[in-house]
Amino acid sequence: MTGGERAWAPRTAVLAVRAVADGEPTRWYEELWGEAARGQLDLPWSRTAPFPAVAELVAATGPGEGRRAVVVGAGLGADAEHLAVHGWATTAFDVAPSAVDLVTSRYPDSAVDYRVADLLDLPDDLVGVFDLVVEVFTLQALPATVRHRATTAVRSLLAPGGTLLVAQLVRERGAPSPAEPPWPLDEDEVRALATDEVHLDRLERRPLPGSPGGADLWVAVLHRDPPAGAG
Numbered sequence: 619m620t621g622g623e624r625a626w627a628p629r630t631a632v633l634a635v636r637a638v639a640d641g642e643p644t645r646w647y648e649e650l651w652g653e654a655a656r657g658q659l660d661l662p663w664s665r666t667a668p669f670p671a672v673a674e675l676v677a678a679t680g681p682g683e684g685r686r687a688v689v690v691g692a693g694l695g696a697d698a699e700h701l702a703v704h705g706w707a708t709t710a711f712d713v714a715p716s717a718v719d720l721v722t723s724r725y726p727d728s729a730v731d732y733r734v735a736d737l738l739d740l741p742d743d744l745v746g747v748f749d750l751v752v753e754v755f756t757l758q759a760l761p762a763t764v765r766h767r768a769t770t771a772v773r774s775l776l777a778p779g780g781t782l783l784v785a786q787l788v789r790e791r792g793a794p795s796p797a798e799p800p801w802p803l804d805e806d807e808v809r810a811l812a813t814d815e816v817h818l819d820r821l822e823r824r825p826l827p828g829s830p831g832g833a834d835l836w837v838a839v840l841h842r843d844p845p846a847g848a849g
Contacts, residue, residue, distance in 0.1 A: 626650065626662040631798040638761050644713050644736060647759075651716035661720070663693045668700035669754050670827050671785045671837045679781070682706030685749040688775055690737060691756040695721040698730045706750065711735035737771045738764060744775060751775045751782045758786045758800040765807065773816050779844035784811060788823060788834040808836045816842045 633646035653659045668676070682705035689698040689710035694717075698710035709731040712718050718734050735741055737756065753772050760768045776782055789795065789802035796802075805821075812818040819839045826833040 624658070624660050626654065626659045629653065629659055630662070634759075634799045635797065638763075643761050643764050644738065647712070647714040648716055651712075651714040651720065655716040655720055661694065665694070665696050668697050669785060671783060671835075672697045672700060672752055672754065675750075675781075675783050675839065676700060676704050676706075679750070682708075682750075686747060686777070687750040687752065688744065688748040690751065690753040690772060690775070691759075692717060692721055692732055695725055695728070695730065695732070697752055697754065698732070699725060699728065701750070701752070702729045709733065709744070709748075711737075711744070713737065738767055740771055740774065746774065747777050748775050749777055749780045751780065753783065754785045755787070755800065757784070758802050761799075761801055762795055765801075769807075769811055773811065773813065773842075776816065776842040778842055780842045782811070782816070782838075782840040782842070784808065784836070784838045784840070786836045787826065788836055802833075803836060805836070808838050811838060811840055816840050 630650055633649045637643060637645040650662060654661050682701065684705065684707050687701045687706035687708045689701070689708065692698060692710035692712040695710065698708050702708040711733050713734065713736045715734050718732050722732050735744060751772065757765065757768055757772065772782070786808065787800055787802035789804045791804045791806065808821060809818060817840060819841055822837045824835050824837060826835045
């Protein structure tokens with residue numbers, strides 16, 4: 619098999635477009651990760667260092683001291699492991715069982731609770747309980763047809779008083795959405811993460827790490843109102 623045949627980006631496009639056309643927008647995750655687990659593709663999203671915006675927020679927030687954190691889209695665990703090392707009681711979920719199998723094999727002694735779960739159909743025990751929610755590049759991996767559902771689900775993970783970090787590629791306002799993933803967010807879509815109870819503290823546009831002169835990145839930090847009477 620050639621290097622081109624093993625590359626995950628073109629295979630992602632084929633699988634994702636087909637899944638969306640079939641009305642199953644999350645199906646391609648397991649298809650992609652399954653092929654990677656079987657050695658048919660190079661492992662996607664295989665970084666071992668935390669995403670820079672995650673590392674920055676963890677450094678600014680200080681030790682987790684047992685507070686609960688969740689990573690949406692576990693991938694191969696870099697962000698979740700970073701949180702756990704810094705004292706967060708960390709859960710990380712992915713819709714693809716093969717991804718969860720790979721990450722638990724990569725970190726067999728991990729303190730992270732890695733589990734299979736679907737952002738578009740969250741189990742009750744994940745809703746409303748996390749002091750920190752980390753979402754890097756999952757929303758942009760879902761088409762516009764389910765964007766509102768996915769955004770609502772990400773917010774729903776927040777406990778009262780919790781913080782949400784979102785990092786997504788930039789799409790200019792008014793620009794057409796690509797035919798294949800990633801489907802970047804425009805500024806209005808990022809700001810739509812906020813509600814009456816979840817407030818946008820900071821929204822930055824910055825260069826995508828590792829892509830000088832290339833794509834830009836939205837980094838948004840939001841918080842949910844604390845419990846009534848708190849503070």
